Amino acid sequence: MFLALLLSTSFSYDVFLSFRGSDTRYGFTGNLYNALSDRGIHTFIDEEELQRGDEIRPALVEAIKQSRMAILVFSKNYASSSFCLDELVKIMECVKAKGRLIFPIFYDVDPCHVRHQSGSYGEALAMHEERFTSSKENLKENMERLQKWKMALNQAADVSGKHYKLGNEYEHEFIGKIVKEISNKINRTPLHVADYPVGLESRVQTVKSLLEFESDTGVHIVGIYGIGGMGKTTLARAVYNSIADQFKGLCFLDDVRENATKHGLIHLQEMLLSEIVGEKDIKIGSVSKGISIIKHRLQRKKILLILDDVDKLEQLRATVGGPNWFGSGSRVIVTTRDKHLLASHGVDRKYEVEDLNEEESLELLCWNAFKDDKVDPCYKDISSQAVAYASGLPLALEVVGSLLFGKGIKEWESALEQYKKIPNKRIQDILKVSYNALEEDQQKIFLDIACCLKGYELAEVEDILCAHYGVCMKYGIGVLVDKSLIKIKNGRVTLHELIEVMGKEIDRQESPKELGKHRRLWFHKDIIQVLAENTGTSEIEIISLDFPLFEEDEEAYVEWDGEAFKKMENLKTLIIRNSHFSKGPTHLPNSLRVLEWWTYPLQDLPTDFHSNKLAICKLPRSCFTSLELSGISKKFMNLTVLNFDGTECLTQIPDISSLQNLVKLTFECCENLVAIHDSVGFLDKLKILSAFGCGKLMSFPPIKLISLEQLDLSSCSSLESFPEILGKMENITQLELKYTPLKEFPFSFRNLARLRDLVLVDCGNVQLPISIVMLPELAQIFALGCKGLLLPKQDKDEEEVSSMSSNVNCLCLSGCNLSDEYFPMVLAWFSNVKELELSCNNFTFLPECIKECHSLILLNLDNCEHLQEIRGIPPNLEYFSAGNCKSLSFCCTAMLLNQELHETGNTMFCLPGTRSPEWFEQQSIGPSLSFWFRNKFPVMDLCFVIGPMGKDSILFRPIMTINGNTMETQLTEKRCCLDFRALDYHILIIGTKYMKFGECLDKPLTKNEWNHVVVSIGIEPTPKDVIVKQTGLHVIKPESSMDDVQFTNPYKQPSFKEKQRLVDIVDCHRQFMQQQTTLVSLKPHVRQGGESFSLLPPQACKNNMNWDSNSTGITSTSSVQGYEIALQNLRLDMGVLQFVQQRKRLAILGLSQQRRMASLDLQQRRGREMVSLLSSPSLELMVSWQRRCITSVQGLQEQHLPSTIKQNFEGCNGIYEAKVSEMVECNSNDGNDNDRTSSPVEQLPMAKEDRVPSKKYQHVSNMAWDPMELEYLVHIQKINLSQTTQTL
Known part of the structure; x- marks a missing residue:
């Protein structure tokens, strides 16, 4: 494979020859040089070998940098020359940093000897090492030099080249093949990538891995998407240069969007065929005919096709209709701003271009602003501000850096301040392309989000937009996500800083001079001005006032007369947070559909406010009483959201039976609330009900909420009984009760027919209801810290129920003060459990009946300090942890370490112990161990002996390094990683089947080639006092052949x-x-x-x-x-x-x-x-x-x-x-x-x-x-x- 990410086309030489003069100068290399020169290929050959010293000359380094590619002639004595090896290191550095091509020739040398430093290469390197160690002068530097030589040899030998064996063919014919191949590569013009590419290497490798370009099977299409200016085209060109040599036909179609708009789809088809087939003046009469011609001419040809900046599905259908259009091994890359476009065409391999990180951003900015990759110390602070403004967008960094080239610091400051208010036109025009492609209603909701709703929870944004426009806007939000204009991160709506600036500038342009005529007001100083000066108009539709948290209290104070809203006749959404008003409003427009006002300054709403379209009313931390709340419920009967969180004056929830459209009702942290009206339990459309933190609430009325999805009664410190459930409630799937001292659940708890998750945290002496076994979909019960937890108690009239067994498959009873007598009860009630968490309890033994739990695959007994005996092991157990079980007997430990338990390679056990079991045939002292394998990765068990650690819990994760590449090891869903605090030495056994290394280990890496593996363990965070005493390895013989596993270097013979x-x-x-x-x-x-x-x-x-x-x-x-x-x-x-x-x-x-x-x-x-x-x-x-x-x-x-x-x-x-x-x-x-x-x-x-x-x-x-x-x-x-x- 050629590593050919060519970034420049200006070279002094076409080819640099690296060779061992005494081996091939007057033979093979000399003939190759003449053949290349005769072909017109400008070749550098070093003629000063006799004058060479031990160090490589600067002129030679410059020749390497100025050569388009290097031919490496590996002969028998190549590695015996330290000069040749240093030269090779420099060449490989140019390959990595500048994307130079290399072409290795193995002249009567086995490539494996070069790759693995065996044979004559191993002997030569051993002599170098002996020379370094015997002289002891600059020993550290020389040993590092030796390692660089080995790495360079390994990397160079991995590149596809030519192998010449004496006696197999004529040398002149072999040279002719090389010259022809080099000529083809030299004559293939690479694409210009960038003047100064930054951060491309890792991104190129990611796309190449998605392409699987080294495979000749199938046709793969990869989509690269992201906002404009993010570097999609730059990345595609770099990938093209990197892999173009692997294909027989090449085509890079630039700017598909613009070409299709100006010249049509037929023109695209003609360009595609012309570049790949090599024929000029190809004419196609229609799109359908072009499709037939493309399929006919290219279906047996291995091609690389890149379509840049696609914005319509018809463009893909006309050029890349399906994988069967091209020959096996073909690869297609599509760049677009629209993620949904890729999905619509069945492109499932996608890569979203990432922002440049801070270091990369600063490097790109400095190159454009200072023509250097390092920042001028005088400009350090202002450069950081410029980087923050660009937010990782390469286009912005290039534009801003170029414009500020040669400018002083004051000019920088002025320019950045201006860009924050009015963005640069070039940046704005490129980013605005995605906005212009939106439908009108999609443009509106984009501007609403960009100006007023950034950072809100997705559900809240959906509610506000639905209330504002009167229709559901989920589809429109999805379109914005697909076009990379907004993103959803951790359940919140966010967008790129410059995209936000673009949206605000579009809104500002509607009325650049008069604030009162803007449709949206979001900047707090603008809003204060409009309210104080009473300059609002009927154009204003949304006001979102949220003072920055760092503003002083006096700056968050609004002085006004309360009359400003009278002129805002079309105001639909009013959101006021984190601010204080001198007085309350005398008037609110009846056009309001969303009213959210934190710390509302009055005890009641204006008397003339009668909006029949008000859907969302949020007045947290207000002064409202039960009486005013009753008035609101009668006035605004179309409310869907009602929020009175933190209202201290509220003592009871009044009759709200008139609010039959209510979907969300919350009165969290109302400290003086003592009563709730029965009407709350009969709201048919209510989906979310929260009384979190109502500390004086002692009872809750019966409920029959058929639409309820979320119920939160946590931190109700006086509530002792769960409300009666009067009918089937099939929409609530999760119930969390934290820090609420419930004593019992009613038998009607069974009416939560579709409950899946029940979470109880520090709920005191709560008793689980016997009806819990009648919940068919209940899958998980988490009871944490319930010190007085009682299991279901059987009544006389419940014998039929007691004979049933729960469908719960995940049961956590951690820290619940369980003793020995509870175990048979637990296993009887929850016999189908798959995951059982019993950490931090007081029992002394596991009963023998646990062997009957055939479904149990995970058992956690961490920190059960009194546990002494385990009388049985579930037959299908895969995960077992007894961390810090210091009383566990030696016999039980030996039983758990029995080799037969772990012969599947699919277990993970952790228990106290100081040394690896004897059946681990390969062991080493310390945190790592190495071996070699060939063909398929062997099935094995790993063992680590971990020493005591500090106060905090630590994550342990196995690490596999294969041929120098670290594999990300992820344990299966049953347990992400081992997370606990070891107080003494522990043994950790993990089977490789239990871990997930990715698809690459499910098939041979390189057939019949030995692969070097280093096994170690990663610890996060890395503490100073954690000791990995021992590492062990056991190969599962029935599934892995020992002929394919070795523990010494198979390529290295004893010296x-x-x-x-x-x-x-x-x-x-x-x-x-x-x-x-x-x-x-x-x-x-x-x-x-x-x-x-x-x-x-x-x-x-x-x-x-x-x-x-x-x-x-x-x-x-x-x-x-x-x-x-x-x-x-x-x-x-x-x-x-x-x-x-x-x-x-x-x-x-x-x-x-x-x-x-x-x-x-x-x-x-x-x-x-x-x-x-x-x-x-x-x-x-x-x-x-x-x-x-x-x-x-x-x-x-x-x-x-x-x-x-x-x-x-x-x-x-x-x-x-x-x-x-x-x-x-x-x-x-x-x-x-x-x-x-x-x-x-x-x-x-x-x-x-x-x-x-x-x-x-x-x-x-x-x-x-x-x-x-x-x-x-x-x-x-x-x-x-x-x-x-x-x-x-």
């Missing part, structure tokens, strides 16, 4: 130095084998009666020396480095041995003081002390390590190592096996001793995990040992370890 180190290690073990031969001849001649001693390591040694028998784990594919890691661990274990020897001397000293004791008792005491403190760690460690070494050698047979290595290791193993067998045989001979005493091990203080011998040594746990033999064993082990350490 001579590494092989020599391995021989030294083998020599060490040959000596060890000879010593152990003597040990085998020993016979245990003294028996301790019937006493038996465990060979498990004593807990004291493990705690003090941090000894871990799994720390030496090496897989069958480990390399020499793996052996050295094991030996380093053995060297660390010398500390254990020294500790043991010290304890031995103390034990013998104590024994010498007790010589008068019986001989048998003396031997028993010495045996117990030595076994428990001396032999265990070293013996088990050596057995485990040597067995692993034998397995490791079997994995290295393909590397042609001496056969004696395997034989020596097998000999060592045989000695240990013989010793163990002999011990078992001797011990079995005494098996009939009925006087055997209990094991002293049982008397020693031991941790839970040490009470049961490990499976590996269970068969020797009852051996009888002679103290003399034990002392000799320790002596031999010390010699072995000393010699091993000396060898290291």
Whole structure:
């Protein structure tokens, strides 16, 4: 693949040749240079190789920058030259920064050797590394240089090129093919992208990923959309330059909108065919005929077609009717301002062009204003203001920067102040194209939003516009979204700053000089002027007064006479927020349809105000009483929204039965409200009812609200019972009750027939109703912090109900003070539950009956500090978390870590623990681990051992880096990530099936190529005190072949130095084998009666020396480095041995003081002390390590190592096996001793995990040992370890 994002067409050279002179200068490269020159291709070749030093010359760097493309001739000794490698790094930097083309030629070299630095390339780089490390001069800089070389080789080898193998073809024919291909690429004129492109690289890569241009299957169409001036055309041109070389036919149709308007659709079809086919003067009689010709001529041709600035569906139908019009592998890009246009044509691959970020914006501004990519320090503040004004719009940054080039700071300030009031005409004209394409009613609602409703909630905007115009405006709002004029973010309506300025300028132009004749007033100073001077007219339709929060109180004060609204006869919407008036209005126009006035200054509305079209009345924080509210309900019978939030004088809600059109009724935070009239419960059209925060409300009337969708009774601190439900209410789907001390629900709760979610937070001693099982659609119950939660209680007349089971599939009873007796009840009532959250409760065990929960896939028991026992595991459990369950027994932990539970690769478990299970065959110390795979990504389990953390909860997310590219890992919907605060060490096991890496891992990345993977864990936020102690990996064998997985670099062969180190290690073990031969001849001649001693390591040694028998784990594919890691661990274990020897001397000293004791008792005491403190760690460690070494050698047979290595290791193993067998045989001979005493091990203080011998040594746990033999064993082990350490 060519990386060809060409941004300029002015070059000094067509081709730059990079090669190893001693390999190919007077042969292949010289002939290639002559062939290129003969073809008229201006080629740079360095003629000064003999004068080269170690550093690349500036003139050569400039030649690279001034060359249109580079040909890289990778020969056998290319990597042995540091000069060639530095040159390659510079070339690849130009590829990335300036979009230069590269063309690699692998001259009698395997491309894999270049890509993975193996073979001669690996040896050359190893020599460079050895040279750097031996000199130690500028070591850090040189090692960074080495890494750059490796990365450059890898990136260059990934680009499509030519491979020449001696003897396969004539060299001159191979050169002829190269020259022809280079000529085609040089002669293909790239499109001009931008004078100074900023932020293009990442955006180009995103579009290319949507195109999947490397695939030859199918025809893909990608739409690029966004507002005018955002850089859609610039991006399309950059993508075109980047991938054009992959296609046989190319066409970039500029400005489709304007060309279609001026010349028609036929002209578009003729241009398309002419560019792709290469024929001039193509004439088409009609659009339908043109469609037939395009399909006939192009349906077998792989083409790249870009249609820029499309604004009508007919333009797409005439040029890109369907995927079957073009050959397989073709790609089409459409740029437009209208997202809906893409959807209408079936384009499902879409990319919305993003704003430039602050850094990119500043860079583009500086280039246009200062002709430099960095800001002048004197202009730093004013430049930031200019960037804020442009709001990431490239067009605005270019225009403003160019206009202010060479201007002083004062001129900058003046210009920016002017642009904020009256936008630049060029910017305005480009942005206005989308506005002009709207229908008249759509233009009106756009101006309403841009001038007055920006930042409002979408539902509120819909209500206001519906009331203002008398019709639903949802469709019109959708059109504005599709045309990128407005956006919906987090449920609120917003728009680009410059689009907002454009809309306000359009409204201002209707009456530039007279404020009173504007249709919309939004600027607070303009509104104050109109009200104070009483200059309003009948032209005004909307007033939206909202003082900025940073304004002083006196500036938010409006001094007026209250008469200003008399002249505004057509005022339909009046919104006043965050302001104070000197007096109330004496008159309100009867044309009003929306009245919203926060802190309304009077206790009543004007007496002559009788608007029969008033639909929305919001008077929060007003002085109204129940009496005035009663008057409003009788006066304005067409109200749909009534809001009296925060009205302190309101003590009761009066009879509002006349408001039968009411859709939304809220009286939140009315602190003195104590009664609600029964009529509130019988409003058939009411959808939203909220009494949030009414602290003195003790009861709520019965309700029969057939249209109700939302009911909020949260924070009603005196309300103890839920209202009776008198009939079916099938529209309410979610019910939230927070901080309301309800005690019970009525049996009529079952009338909420379509309730899906029930949320209870800190509701005290609430009891769930038995009728809850009769709600067929109830799927989720969240009860958080309900300390006195009671489960349904069965009455005598409810036996039929009690036999039913709820359909709830997600049940959360977190922090509800549940004890053991509640568990059977929970599982009985909610037997179909799939997700069960029981964190922060007081139970001590999970009952065995949980095994009957076949639907349960998620179980969370975090912070259940008293949990000791788990008596069963649900058969289909996928997610389990027992974070901070510090009382959980070792047996339960072992059961949960059983390998069979995790063999699906689709589990995620978290529980206390300090080390990875033994069945994780690949383990490493620290937060990461690497491996190689080929073909399909293997199914595996990952294990992380996480240490204690700070006070805050932390998110843990696995990270996969494949071939240097970090994959965004998203866990499935069952659990986004692990989120908790670990108080101690925890084990986290995650299967790769449980995680979601994207479609790219469901198929081979590169067939039969090895891919390097680094597994790690991301922690957000990153704390200083979180430790990832260990990382483990287990491949699921039935689903993944170990032939396609390796844990050492498959492309790297051991160097001579590494092989020599391995021989030294083998020599060490040959000596060890000879010593152990003597040990085998020993016979245990003294028996301790019937006493038996465990060979498990004593807990004291493990705690003090941090000894871990799994720390030496090496897989069958480990390399020499793996052996050295094991030996380093053995060297660390010398500390254990020294500790043991010290304890031995103390034990013998104590024994010498007790010589008068019986001989048998003396031997028993010495045996117990030595076994428990001396032999265990070293013996088990050596057995485990040597067995692993034998397995490791079997994995290295393909590397042609001496056969004696395997034989020596097998000999060592045989000695240990013989010793163990002999011990078992001797011990079995005494098996009939009925006087055997209990094991002293049982008397020693031991941790839970040490009470049961490990499976590996269970068969020797009852051996009888002679103290003399034990002392000799320790002596031999010390010699072995000393010699091993000396060898290291």
